[in-house]
Amino acid sequence: MREFMRAYVRIVDKFNHHVGRFIMYGIFAMMAVLLWSSISKTFFLPSLWTLEIAQFIMVAYYILGGAYSIQLGSNVRMDLFYATWSKRRKAAFDSVTVFMLLFYLGVLLFGGLESTIYSLEYGERSPTAWRPYIWPIKITMCFGIIMMLLQAISELFKDIATLRGEKL
Amino acid sequence: MPYEMIALLMFSTMMLMLLTGQRVFGAIGAVAAASALLLWGDAGGADIPFSAAMKLMKWYPLLTLPMFIFMGYVLSESRIADDLYKMFHVWMGPINGGLAIGTIALMVLISAMNGLSVAGMAIGATIALPELLRRGYDKKMVTGVIQAGSSLGILVPPSVVLVLYAMIARQPVGQLWLAGIFPGLMMAALFVIYIAVRCRISPNLGPALKEDARRDVTLAEKLRLLRAGLLPLGIFASMMVPFVIGWTSLVESSAIGALTAFLAAIIKRRMTRQVFETSLRQTLGISCMFMWIILAALGFGAVFDGLGAVKAIENLFTEQLGLSPWLILILMQLSFLVMGTFLDDTAMLVIVAPLYVPLVDALGFDLIWYGVLYTITTQIAYMTPPFGYNLFLMRAMAPPEITLRDIYGSIIPFVMVMILALVLVMAIPEIALWLPDYVYKK
Amino acid sequence: QSTIKWRLQTYAGPALAEHVIKPAIDSFNKIARDEMQIELYTSDALVPTGELFRAMQKGTIDAVQSDDDSMASPTEVTVFGGYFPFASRYSLDVPVLFNQYGLNEIWDSEYSKLGVKHISAGAWDPCHFATKDPINSLEDLKGKRVFTFPTAGRFMSQFGVVPVTLPWEDIEVAVQTGELDGIAWSGITEDYTVGWADVTNYFLTNNISGAWAGSFFANMDRWNELPDHLKELVKVTFDSSHYYRQWWYWGGEASLRVNGTKMKLTTIPDAEWDQVEKAATIFWDEIAAESETKKKVVDIFKQYNADMQKAGRPYRYN
Ligand code: NA
């Protein structure tokens, strides 16, 4: 079991780390699209697709980056009590309350999958003049949510290890 | 169960969950998802959290968020504001408290170029703080100045906090930003007055620069430093001018601003690997934090809307309790101030938005104006213990001779000034509303 | 016996919903009392408009007021909802097409397949451009970023219009922040009602459709669960919403053109606008070629317009 947890944490953290580091550069992609949007609008005909592409990139940015941001510890907590606790105590609480996170992400994923299946089934397109298919972004979202789920489980394993006085 | 009860239950559960210290978005999201499932069962209850993600995607002003966060990090990490600080230093040095006043001015400029207060904090703590201490300024005075000054970052546009308020309250970002300008400047002016008066009474709090220190700086040098102000001005202009002319939209301008700041740092040879790495990573981290909280909050809001709970609560306040609109408004601000001591701005917004915003609207108040009130209380919340971002940052960045006691003590006068500003804006809404009204009136 | 509760989401924002739907819901609730209550949600309140259809199909929402196009229903008739270019000239054309020319039956069968009840269709206002800069010729339309309906946008893009779709609530701001140069989503009544007249300066009197066509829908199971008398009440009160819009827009359009002070009127000369009308007939044929059902609908439009033409004044003046 310990071996499994160790391997799990190593693999998941590594994977999410790499995806997060990659999508981190997405900010430049957003800039480029928005820049092109202003240029094309000022000098030629405005492009149909810029705003939507920028929005898609933004979604990918924060959904795929989510798991990495958990690793970075960026997510705020209300630390009225939390801040004063010992490491062990934090781990103890987290290993219980993380199930809230798992539950939320699970429901999010469930809704996401259903929505994605619908998109695929009906060939759903964005109701804009550009009319891109929606499924690619929905699949990206589901994928990112799965990464978040895996990361949350990894955090749980780490907390369990802390409680046992080990380090994974 | 009647709606009021369900709504109350949702709120109290959420507060309780937040207290456990779990990540804010997880706690809020879980309550939202659970109540959606309980209320609507399998007939779509599970859809609510995810459809919030689609809502978030469609809300285009959110694109400015990573841009302005990135811009802030580039500015602070690359230290391209150093020269700017020196400029204020040299020019304001000769008067009592002048350096502190110069620091406020610096903070106003920094605020005009980024959407949060972290950048101002970082710049203030790394550049201004050591310098001020070296010049014999009172340590409480300077820590207070930096914390308060940097909090202007969210009131003076661009403001990330106002973007989020706009999203949740469905109000125009452009108008909100304009509404922040005068209250922001007014607050800066109040800080300056406070510093000037205080240092006049007790000059040892902020001694004027010594004669010899002043003589060291030639006029040519002084003028050279004045030019340092051009760079930030240039960055600001690069995003504002095309926007005002109508060439670019708000979102596009934010991208141009971020890019210009980035290029400026490269040209000034300050964009080292280290700076590049930190700016990118921090931007991702902070953006993700914000986005995930808002995502969860939108889900929560949708369930809450779905309950029709707002009407019930409106009714409770006005009809059953018979409170007057102004009294309700004042109570709200007080509750914000209390909540602000231990909650962060987004959590506060998420909790109160479904409740307060429709209520404020129903009472006949202006939601743009209310956004400014909310932002000022947020600024205060950043500085009041136990939970305050600027406090934390100060704690992390301050040199060891500044104790926690100093930090906590330093904020008191500034918080009072901010409360004064809040009261002024409440009493005279025109301070906030005149500019947006003027600009958007045809 | 407990009260039946329906959640109905409209695609209109709050200011507009005040007119186009709220009166009908209020009368429904007044009459149905403890038996049934409908709760009204404005655009994007519970789910974003793009997800509206699916939410109704699944039962997250019980009923919807929208055009097929905006809510992106996965049916063969979706393109005809909203503003199908030049499909109608007057707002009375829409109920006639549905009730007398057979569109009701087509819609009914299309939506039944997907577990959605098509309750009834009605007309709203004509589709005009409201812009920051004046439009006096087709040339002036070039490069304008305009908020409009998906299908109308697709059609107008051949004239250089750049259609943009944003959440309804954000439109006013988007014009201010420069995301949009204008709006082609409504007639002048709505421009004034929802505040767009405050952010734009010009109103183009040529329209790309004389009346919006949209419908009330419900989740099929929820519908079937209703006792007959409540079904009847739903229909009748929803018809009262259709009726309200008939006079509210018809009178409103004329009155604001004459008395409105916020927007200046401009017109593209008939001879030039004719190009757009011609393009529409080509567009119709393109759409008809896409499927049997679409062809059936287009044929009905053609038949109807031919009949009106023959009938002469006051149905058609040229
Ligand atoms: Na700012």
Ligand code: NA
């Ligand atoms: Na606080």
